[in-house]
Amino acid sequence: MTTDTLRAVLCCAALLSVSSQAAPRYSPEALLNWQVRDFAEHTHYQLEPSAKGTRLQANCQPGQASARYIEQKVDLTQTPILSWSWAVSGVFRGIDETSKEGDDYPVRVYVVKDGGLLPWRTLAVNYVWSSAQPVGTHWPNAYTSNAQMLALRSGEPSEAGAMLSEQRNVREDFLTLHGEDLQQVDGIALMTDCDNAGQPITGWYGAIEWLPATSAATSSPSRR
Template sequence: MKRNMAWLMLPCALAALAEPRWVGRFPASGGIPAPWRIERLNEDIAPTRYRLRDWEGVPAVEAHAVSSMALLARPLEIDLNETPILCWRWRIDAPLKNADMTTKAGDDYAARVYLSFAVPPDTLGLGTRMALGLARSLRGNVVPDAAINYIWDNRQPVGTWQPNAYTDRARMLVLRSGAGQANRWVSERRDVSADFQRAFGHAPAKLTGLALASDTDNTGEQAHAGFADFAFVGRKEPCP
């Protein structure tokens, strides 16, 4: 009898799990699907090239950077209280040789995943508000209140947190480092709310965007990377 009751309750338990919120499930060919779009932060810098491909059985975005920088980005509306976990897969051919995340001249990455946030106004000091206003006057609304970059670095240990070399409103977290896991797909799972709390000391008001990039404009190097299967899930749920 107890065994029968367990089987009867199983569909209810499964139904209680939130569905994955897919935000980057790419086709294997064709054009980059909306709402994804290329964002160039500096028109004087050549943009990183992005295309769709089937990469060892994984429909993915392929990024190829040659002294270049551009984000492949999309807006987001995600309830981080319900689905705070971001899952994805990525890969690189090789880390950059001369990158150094502690300097502006070395602020390049073979692969990175970029999350932008809006934050409560009372968490921003006057100087920060003025700096953001100036940056937006130059670059438009692509400049967020705050950002987290998950990066595949060349030298810093996994787990390293570092303010971006250009602004402390962007924090860098090293998830992979070096060539030990190059040339294969690697899966990630990050609690975005917890990462933001650790980086900035308070909860985010709103997650506003997701971007991916290979970035080599400062070092002049080449990078080749892949990105696939971005989804948000609940804390108790597996990545899809």
């Protein structure tokens, strides 16, 4: 698998195995300790205190692109809901996110189904804060159709740095975007990158948590 494809799907076959939990939760402190994969220069991730608690700040300068990730099997029959919060300082100007030259996002969260010995069967759903694509739009990643992008937010935030909450039914999203009714996913990652856009950007991530369908309702992206 090429580096470009790894960037798109973050193939979990190469990651360190972590035992599964009933309902995994990852604090910002835990996110900082996830493994790192650099696709260009290293995006600088650090903890930042805020009025509502600690969050993970990702400060990206032109030429930087790196992800933080963990491999952890999650049973989607028990905990299909992914819940998290994120924020951005702004968005990129004048990019086409459907092209390789525009494949940058202020914040994104990946969920990955590992293809194991058949890496071309690795699938990913990428939840993104888009610079230009309308909310609710989905499209294949510019590097591989095995990774589908879904815009949950789009355009400049109403308040730079304000944390917004998201909840998605990952099992339903894999069925909609890949036609696969998965019982399990194998990894999760986050990335703030700006190597293609060549514009500085800052993103923030709050805690990420898997929840049972009965304890949370998914929130469809709303147009702002």
